[in-house]
Amino acid sequence: MRWTLKTEPPKEKVKALQEALQVDAITAKLLVHRGVDNYEDAKRFFRPSLEDLHDPFLMKDMDRAVARIEKAIANKENILVYGDYDVDGTTSVALMSSYLKTKHNLVYTYIPNRYDEGYGISYKGINFALENDFSLIIALDCGIKSVDKVAHAKTLGIDFIICDHHRPGDEIPDAAAVLDPKREDCNYPFKELCGCGVGFKLIQALASKEGKTAEDLTEYLDLVATAIGADIVPIDGENRVLAYFGLIVINTNPRSGIKAILDQVEKTTLTITDVVFIVAPRINAAGRMKHGNYAVTLLSEEEPDMAKKYAAEINEYNLDRRETDKRITEEALKQIEEQKEQNRLTTVVFNEDWHKGVIGIVASRLIETYYRPTLVFTKSGNKLAASARSVKGFDIYNALGNCKEHIEQFGGHKYAAGLTLEPENYEAFKKAFEDEVSKTIDRDLLTPEIKIDAQIDLDDITPKFHRILKQFAPFGPSNMTPVFLSENVMDTGYGKCVGADKTHLRLTATQPESATKIVCIGFGLGKKINKITDGKLFRAAYSIDENEWNGNISLQLKLRDIKKQK
Structure with missing residues (x-):
């Protein structure tokens, strides 16, 4: 592993922020690294507000998209909500279709088959629309490069509204509206929305025509937060606000489908990381092993008992997926070696x-x-x-x-x-x-890199410090979990390899002349046990975590890597 200590931020900025927020120097440094260097930015960072979301009509073609949907509703047209088979696509379709069904009863969904249609808009999907009298297709998380297919649909009398976040090609499709913040001619202030995020901006725009605000749409944010986590988009700007409030929905009042997934695992409060590793793989498994329609059905289902039934089926697909990817990974590694x-x-x-x-x-x-x-x-x-x-x-x-x-x-x-x-x-x-x-x-x-936010002593790790760090969440790209470096660390003498196959390292760390003793767990670091034995001093790169055991919560260090002390 390559350790890179982030450049020290300007001292005057750190000092000014320290004074403005009445926080310690380490916290101020972490904030400045994240582009937060004044009181107003800090307020937005620690207290996200739905009022901080941008006006959806700042997005190129948003007015055209809203007008075309309003026309379809007024003329009682059949609307097909079309999306890809991954998490971003299926959450987008569930979001858009469930919202439109509150306004219009002629809304249907379409997810392409991964195996005979492939990614994005397909001719088979367009033919389905033609055969079933759909005059408007709303494509989510796909379509920005489907110039020929959109043109073909137009000759058949089918309009497209594209809600995408992928990079456009040289030509923009000739659709009724193309919403994509990555369009060069789009001046929307935030460029890193996921597909479901673009879909949310469209329903935000539609709702605003009735005098409603984002506050009135919070029930959809569990889907948006799930897509943000799964699609690994930066969790800053609008994504931070959407993920923050989406997690509140997931943890307090999730839709029946997500609740049914969460009932399968023993987890009380979910972080964005839990969403990525618990919720997203199950949603993804439907499109991977069977058909993405199963995920949309689960995420759109309002009846709890039916949602439980669908979640159980999807869990089986996920178990199949695990076995399959384990076998193929082994075969691929063997191929590389041979x-x-x-x-x-x-x-x-x-x-x-x-x-x-x-x-x-x-x-x-x-x-x-x-x-x-x-x-x-x-x-x-x-x-x-x-x-x-x-x-x-x-x-x-x-x-x-x-x-x-x-x-x-x-x-x-x-x-x-x-x-x-x-x-x-x-x-x-x-x-x-x-x-x-x-x-x-x-x-x-x-060479894999560990980016280290700051060098600290173990004595700096207090419950108060950790309480502030927890408020940096939700974590993800552009706002990763802070990683710290401590020098001259030593084991108190009881360090050992743990786990069924003894691949993990567990020890209690301290420093010379320090009274602090803190438990550390290093997943996959068992092979480095010789670096900590016999009172050797070592350097540790780690994040600060909580360990819950028998109802007691204590701080622990999650070791990312250890190296011999220079």
Whole structure:
């Protein structure tokens, strides 16, 4: 692991913030690192308000989208709400359809089949709309690159409203409205909404026509918070406000579908991390193993008993998904070893029998072993389809763009993308991708990095300090859980490897001449036990956590890494 201590922020800014907020220097430093350097910013950071959300009509085409939906409702048109099969897509469809059904009884949903339609808008979906007399399709979390398909739909008398957050191509589709804050001609102040976030802005705009505010739409924010967590978008600006209030809904009054998922696990208060690891995988499992419609049905269901039934089915899909991705990961690792490709700068693996629904998860798992840009291919019809995942700091979307002569189509983000290509182009693409990454990647990025917010002593870790840190949540990109460094740490003598396979490290840490003793747990750090034995001094990188045991809550350190003291 590469440890990077963040640059010290300007002392005068830290001191001014300390005085304005009456907080300690460490807290002030953490805030300045997050772009919070005055009282008003701090107030917005610690006390998010729905009033801080931007006017939805600042988004390009929002007025056109609202007008087209109002026309559809007035003319009693059939409206098809169309979205992708992942968490962002299915939550978006549940949000938009459930809101529109309160205004109009001719609203239906469509999720493309991952296996015979693939990602985004499909001709099959457009044909379904034509055959069933739909004159308006609202596409969520997809569509920004579907220029030809939107044009085709228009010739059939079908209008599209696109609500997307992916990067546009060279041409914007000729739709009734295209909502995407990443459009170059869109001046919307916040660019990092997820697809469900863009959908929320549309219902916010529709509701405002009736004199309603975001306060009146809080019941939809459990869906938005789930999408924000699952889609790994930055949790600052509007996303912070939406995630903050969405978590309150999840923890106090979630919709029946989410409550049914939470009833399956013993967890009292959920953080955004819990949403990512508990709620999101179950929603995702429907689209991965069966069909995304199951997720929409669960998330739209109002009757608790039916929601429990749907959640139980989806839990079974999730268990299948776990077994499948574990097996494929093992096969992929074996392929890398057999082909002697450990020394490449990229991982590109292929097996025509691998389950298309889990190759994205497998790509992420492979990065845990070989930390480098990774693509996992499988057969999809008569093409090859891949999920791409990247390492922190490297834009895999751009890298794929520079290999596009070998690719049929691709889309996605900086760190996650998908693509298809002809089987005969696989080897040429694999070489081109390795060459592109070799030319452009900073070699340091191939070593996992721990970004450290501040160096502190163990004596600084008090219940009061931790109470303030908890108010930095929700955590995520652009507002990660603070990580600290302490020097000259030592074990009190009882450190040991724990866990069924003894891969984790547990110890009680102190420092010379300090009365503080604090329990530490280091997941996956069991192999480093020799660094702490026999009274050796070591350096620790960690976050501060709570441990709940037999009803008692105590502070503990979650070790990210340890190194020998210099």
